[in-house]
Amino acid sequence: MAEKVKKEKAEGSKGNILKIIIIILLIAVLIAGGTAAGYIFATKMKPSQTTTATNQAAVNIKTFSLDEFLVNLKADNTSGYLKTKIYIGYDGDNKDYKNLPTELEDKKPILRDAVNSILRNKKTTDFNEAGVEQIKKEIKDRINPLLKEGQIENVYFYDIIVQAQ
Known part of the structure; x- marks a missing residue:
């Protein structure tokens, strides 16, 4: 056992x-x-080698800060506030734009006023994805005629804070 x-x-x-x-x-x-x-x-x-080569050949975008904006938004039945920081971008490789940074700095108050007038006429509901793209286009279209030393390529919102009351 x-x-x-x-x-x-x-x-x-x-x-x-x-x-x-x-x-x-x-x-x-x-x-x-x-x-x-x-x-x-x-x-x-x-990414493949061709994609990397394409990215390296892309435009060298330089940015310029228009600083922070704090504005009252256009009221429907409620009031609202917008706090945002905006940068504008231009082609840093373009030799014709070599004096553009100086011009942007010199015209900063004029550029800020143009952007302020656009932002003050917006409603809180305008700050959705499609609305922000439209606002960027408006800002670009308003700023470019003010510039003589070059043109901006894009507008960048660093922060967007919208408060509706």
Whole structure:
């Protein structure tokens, strides 16, 4: 009887060792598969050489800060406030624009006044995604005629905080 118990324990421990080995092999296969899948996914997401070359050939955009704006918005039935910081961007590689930074600095009060007049005529509901793009276009269209040394390419909102009351 004692011999039978020893024999069962020996067979049981061999079964346990076999189960542990199978589990370890399964874990190793899962880790290897996950690593391979991650590598394949990462290489597909990596930009190609042509994309990188295109990005390097892109325009060198320089920015100029028009500082912070705090304005009352046009009221419907409620009043609202807008607090934002705006930057304007221009082509930094364009040799014709070499005096543009000086002109922007000299005309900063005029540019801020133009932007203020646009922002004061907006409602709180105008500051959605499509509305902000329209506001950027209005600002660009208002500022460019004021400039003689170059043109701005884009308008960037650093912060936009709208409070409706």
